[in-house]
Amino acid sequence: xxxxxxxxxxxxxxxxxxxxxxxxxxxxxxxxxxxxxxxxxxxxxxxxxxxxxxxxxxxxxxxxxxxxxxxxxxxxxxxxxxxxxxxxxxxxxxxxxxxxxxxxxxxxxxxxxxxxxxxxxxxxxxxxxxxxxxxxxxxxxxxxxxxxxxxxxxxxxxxxxxxxxxxxxxxxxxxxxxxxxxxxxxxxxxxxxxxxxxxxxxxxxxxxxxxxxxxxxxxxxxxxxxxxxxxxxxxxxxxxxxxxxxxxxxxxxxxxxxxxxxxxxxxxxxxxxxxxxxxxxxxxxxxxxxxxxxxxxxxxxxxxxxxxxxxxxxxxxxxxxxxxxxxxxx
Amino acid sequence: xxxxxxxxxxxxxxxxxxxxxxxxxxxxxxxxxxxxxxxxxxxxxxxxxxxxxxxxxxxxxxxxxxxxxxxxxxxxxxxxxxxxxxxxxxxxxxxxxxxxxxxxxxxxxxxxxxxxxxxxxxxxxxxxxxxxxxxxxxxxxxxxxxxxxxxxxxxxxxxxxxxxxxxxxxxxxxxxxxxxxxxxxxxxxxxxxxxxxxxxxxxxxxxxxxxxxxxxxxxxxxxxxxxxxxxxxxxxxxxxxxxxxxxxxxxxxxxxxxxxxxxxxxxxxxxxxxxxxxxxxxxxxxxxxxxxxxxxxxxxxxxxxxxxxxxxxxxxxxxxxxxxxxxxxxxx
Numbered sequence: 291x292x293x294x295x296x297x298x299x300x301x302x303x304x305x306x307x308x309x310x311x312x313x314x315x316x317x318x319x320x321x322x323x324x325x326x327x328x329x330x331x332x333x334x335x336x337x338x339x340x341x342x343x344x345x346x347x348x349x350x351x352x353x354x355x356x357x358x359x360x361x362x363x364x365x366x367x368x369x370x371x372x373x374x375x376x377x378x379x380x381x382x383x384x385x386x387x388x389x390x391x392x393x394x395x396x397x398x399x400x401x402x403x404x405x406x407x408x409x410x411x412x413x414x415x416x417x418x419x420x421x422x423x424x425x426x427x428x429x430x431x432x433x434x435x436x437x438x439x440x441x442x443x444x445x446x447x448x449x450x451x452x453x454x455x456x457x458x459x460x461x462x463x464x465x466x467x468x469x470x471x472x473x474x475x476x477x478x479x480x481x482x483x484x485x486x487x488x489x490x491x492x493x494x495x496x497x498x499x500x501x502x503x504x505x506x507x508x509x510x511x512x513x514x515x516x517x518x519x520x521x522x523x524x525x526x527x528x529x530x531x532x533x534x535x536x537x538x539x540x541x542x543x544x545x546x547x548x549x550x551x552x553x554x555x556x557x558x559x560x561x562x563x564x565x566x567x568x569x570x571x572x573x574x575x576x577x578x579x580x581x582x583x584x585x586x587x588x589x590x591x592x593x594x595x596x597x598x599x600x601x602x603x604x605x606x607x608x609x610x611x612x613x614x615x616x617x618x619x620x
Numbered sequence: 621x622x623x624x625x626x627x628x629x630x631x632x633x634x635x636x637x638x639x640x641x642x643x644x645x646x647x648x649x650x651x652x653x654x655x656x657x658x659x660x661x662x663x664x665x666x667x668x669x670x671x672x673x674x675x676x677x678x679x680x681x682x683x684x685x686x687x688x689x690x691x692x693x694x695x696x697x698x699x700x701x702x703x704x705x706x707x708x709x710x711x712x713x714x715x716x717x718x719x720x721x722x723x724x725x726x727x728x729x730x731x732x733x734x735x736x737x738x739x740x741x742x743x744x745x746x747x748x749x750x751x752x753x754x755x756x757x758x759x760x761x762x763x764x765x766x767x768x769x770x771x772x773x774x775x776x777x778x779x780x781x782x783x784x785x786x787x788x789x790x791x792x793x794x795x796x797x798x799x800x801x802x803x804x805x806x807x808x809x810x811x812x813x814x815x816x817x818x819x820x821x822x823x824x825x826x827x828x829x830x831x832x833x834x835x836x837x838x839x840x841x842x843x844x845x846x847x848x849x850x851x852x853x854x855x856x857x858x859x860x861x862x863x864x865x866x867x868x869x870x871x872x873x874x875x876x877x878x879x880x881x882x883x884x885x886x887x888x889x890x891x892x893x894x895x896x897x898x899x900x901x902x903x904x905x906x907x908x909x910x911x912x913x914x915x916x917x918x919x920x921x922x923x924x925x926x927x928x929x930x931x932x933x934x935x936x937x938x939x940x941x942x943x944x945x946x947x948x949x950x951x952x
Contacts, residue, residue, distance in 0.1 A: 328908035357909030360861055361852055369660040370903035373651045387763040388854035391774055399656055452758070 314576035318349025319377030321570045323563075324367050326382050326408065328355040332539065332559055333382065335620040336407070339563030340380075346589050349571055352376065361388035368392040372399050378570040381415070382407035390414035402573050406566040416573050416580035417600045419566040421557045422607040428459035431509050431535055432466055432473060434553045434609045438533040441475025442506040445498050447519060447536075449486050449512035456511050463509070479505065484515040491518035499528055510536035517542045520552050540610045540618035547615045554610040559620040565591055565604055626801040629934075630875035630927060631887035638894040645901050652904060655781040663783035663851060665896040667692065667860060670789050670844040671867045672874075673796055674837035676888050679871055680813040681830055682880035683738040685837045687727060688844075689863035690749035693856075695720045695845030697753040700762030700855025709766045717842045723749060724838020728831040738834075746864065753857030761856035765849070773850030785847045792840075797885040805829070813880030869916065870895055873923050895919075 323340060325333035333355070340351045354370065356363030361384050368389065371379050379401055383389050386409060393403045393414040403410075406419040435444055446463070448456045460481060467473050479502055484491030491514060498505060510516040516538035523529050524546070534546070535553040546552035568588035569578070578584040580600045588594050594602050610618060623632065645652040652658075671688045678685050698719045702712040723745070730741040772784045782790075800806040811819040812826050820826045849855045874891035876883030895916060902912045 328910045352906055354903070354906050354908045357913050358862065360858065361854065362848075362860065363909060365852065366664050366899070366903060367909075369657070369664070370900070373654060373657040373660075373904045374906065375651060385761070385854065385856075387761065388852040388856075391770070391853045395660075395774065 315377060315574045317575075318344075318347050318571045319574045320350040320352065320375070321378045321380055321567060321574075322371035322374065322376035323351060323353040323566075324364060324371060324379055324381040325353065325355045326364075326384050327359045328357050330355075332620060333407075335559045336563030336566070338619075339560035339565075340567040341563075342560070343564045343567035343589060347568070347571065349567075351567065359384050361385035364389050365392040368396055372396045372401050376401060377574045378402045378404060380404050380406055380419075380566050380570050381410060383410035384408075386410045402570075404566065404570050404573055406562060406569075412599060415600070417569055417578070417596060417602055419562065419569050420601050420603045421559075421562050422605075423603055424455060424458060425462060426606055427511075427537065427555055428462040429466065430555045430607055430609060431459070431511060431537065432463050432476075434535040434555060435507050435509055435533070436473055436476060437609075438535060438553060439476075439506040443477045443479045443502055443504050444507040444509060445479050445502065445505060446481040447491065447494055447498070447508050447510045447512075447515055448481060448483050449515065451483055453512075459511050484510075484512060484518070486512070486514055488514060488518045491515040492522035495519035495522040496526055499523070499526065499532060505532055507533040507535070510534060510538070512536065513538045513542075516552070516554065520546045523551075539620050540615060541620050544615055544618075547610055548612050550612055555607050556610050556618060557604060557607045558618060561591060562604055564589065565594070565602065569594075569602055626797075626884055627886050628875060628882075628884055629931075631884050631890065633926075634874060634887050634890035634894060638890045638897065641894060641897045641901070645897060649901070649904060652901065657900070657904065659776055659781040659783050661896055661900045662781075663785050664900075665892060666783070666785040666789065666851060667844040667848045668863065668867055668870060669786065669892055670792070670840050670847065671863065672870045672888055672892060673789075673792065674833065674840045675867050676871050676874070676876050676883055676885075677800070677809060677833050678738070678837060679868075679876045679878065680809055680880060680883050681833060682813055682816065683731065683830060683833070684742065684868075685727065685738065685834065686742040686864050687723075687745040687749055688837065688841050688867055689860040690746045690753075691720060691723050691838055691841035692845040692848060692863065693859040693861075694723065694749040694753040695842040696849045696855045696859045697757045697762075697857055699846055699849050700765075701756060703765055703769075703855075704762050709768050713846055716846060717839055720838040720840075720842020720845065721835050722838065724835040724841070725831070727838070728834030731834065732827040732831045750857060757855070757857050759857070761854050763854050765853060765855070769846075769850045770853055773847075773853060785851050788843050788847060792843075793885070793889070800885060809833075810881055813877075813882070815881075866895075869920055873920055875927070 323337060337353050344351045354367055356367055364384050368379060379396055383405060390411040393410060397403055403415045404417050404419065405415045407421060409418040446460060448460060467476060467478055482494045482498065484494050495508060498508060508519060510519050516534065516536040520534055520543055523532055529551045533551060537555050540554050540556045543552055543554060547554060565588050572578045572586040578586050578596060580596065582596055582598055585593055585595045596602055675685060675688060695716050699712055699716040702715055727742055727745055730736050731738045776783050808824045808829055811824055812829060816826060848859055870891045871888060874888030876888065899912050
């Protein structure tokens with residue numbers, strides 16, 4: 291029994307290696323985008339970018355996604371895309387490891403795989419189109435805070451005490467504060483958590499204002515938190531007294547950014563879809579394979595080089611200010 | 621040809637609709653009939669297929685188990701932790717099944733000994749079991765699993781398009797069908813659903829059977845947990861999130877009555893296949909998850925309406941026809 295099983299695995303592996311020698315397309319093919327969640331506006335905007343790229347160089351964009359942001363639901367859609375005969379799957383993974391076997395099976399059936407927005411296990415995709423390097427985000431949030439308040443007390447309103455990304459950013463900010471003379475005038479008074487809840491974020495923002503009468507700013511590195519904190523401060527009449535910056539879709543806080551009391555670190559989501567489409571077609575036509583150092587051209591965004599671990603970085607995130615807020619559709 | 625007594629009119633109807641959907645899929649879409657698609661469609665239904673069996677029995681006895689998906693998740697976490705701590709695969713599987721039985725017994729005690737409604741008890745354990753899973757493993761996951769388990773999760777029975785993950789269900793199904801429709805225990809289960817008091821006074825050990833069904837539910841959920849862990853190469857606490865609702869939908873569409881006492885294996889297997897078929901046909905035509913759910917929802921409502929009004933309409937047509945033939949006979 292076990293031997294038959296093992297030989298099946300062998301056959302499976304063989305199939306996979308045979309598929310890697312698949313033909314290269316001579317013209318742009320069909321790219322199946324598989325975001326985390328159906329009807330999520332973030333991914334709808336990314337799709338518009340992909341469509342813009344398809345209009346430029348040809349080929350087809352299709353997009354379908356589950357109604358629940360789980361790996362299991364995504365596996366069904368990976369299989370659907372394979373059955374539909376797409377040339378490349380571009381996935382934003384709900385779970386890096388749990389979708390990997392299904393993606394490898396897709397590869398064994400002649401479909402190439404890239405990831406965008408949220409990476410999957412590296413052996414299951416050729417390249418990852420990353421929106422921004424995490425380390426640059428922490429630096430930019432701190433820089434934005436320094437630009438707004440110049441010196442004085444500020445606090446951090448994070449998502450949850452166990453959030454991996456946020457904790458890494460906070461640690462990096464603390465290190466910068468301790469070592470970088472540019473930020474000598476800034477004092478981090480406390481880190482509190484909004485628990486990914488709009489209400490808790492609002493309460494925490496107001497509690498910070500009451501506890502620290504001299505507080506001049508709050509950094510909110512979480513998408514739900516920044517708009518919630520902005521609303522809470524507005525209702526309490528504290529806008530202008532306490533400055534906010536952080537990480538959130540620019541469209542959700544456009545009004546506050548225009549008023550000048552809030553800044554934001556964000557990226558152009560439409561460009562993310564645009565770049566992912568160019569990368570997927572470059573993979574399909576064998577212009578790139580995912581090796582570090584390979585380069586390809588991505589339309590109006592120019593040349594891109596594949597970095598370590600198959601990563602393609604869209605570019606540095608931008609500090610969204612009243613001057614450039616109009617450029618951000620999401 | 622007379623229909624056997626264990627196939628109701630509804631069962632036959634669902635199976636015919638399923639068959640029509642299958643033939644339609646095979647003829648209308650060339651990418652539907654590929655071995656890859658058929659095999660992955662079956663694999664995708666593996667856990668629901670297992671979970672719907674105990675759910676069906678519990679519904680027939682007027683109980684319900686809302687904790688099936690959470691039990692699946694917790695047993696998946698148990699399996700992951702056992703394997704991670706170096707327990708060999710087969711003992712780990714055995715312990716996982718025992719854990720499932722214990723979780724089912726936990727539900728069973730509250731329902732039959734304490735006497736609380738199963739809806740409330742399992743609503744509680746639905747949150748409790750998944751919560752324990754999160755406490756044990758956090759939001760992380762175990763994804764380094766033994767090769768034997770992964771092979772089971774990813775490959776087909778050699779020479780066929782039948783995925784290994786559906787095999788536990790295929791083994792369990794005939795035994796299950798015979799026990800339900802051809803043995804004393806099966807009859808007692810229907811009797812309890814028909815009228816618990818009458819069953820009790822007829823000498824049926826009502827609570828012992830109900831308790832047994834909860835333990836059976838726990839064991840089957842653990843099997844589904846193992847299958848799920850293998851198929852997604854991943855043990856984590858959010859596995860099979862909200863799957864209990866899918867399972868209840870399948871049972872209802874399969875003709876299992878919420879009021880107890882009614883249901884059959886044929887209808888449920890038909891409904892299981894029908895939902896998998898519809899989701900797949902929509903999926904390979906690029907229809908997203910939200911629209912798929914909408915269509916499944918409409919299907920269930922439609923089925924409920926048909927189930928409620930069709931018997932009356934059929935009876936009326938029958939009566940009209942009898943009236944006509946009766947008149948014809950009289951004129952002879």
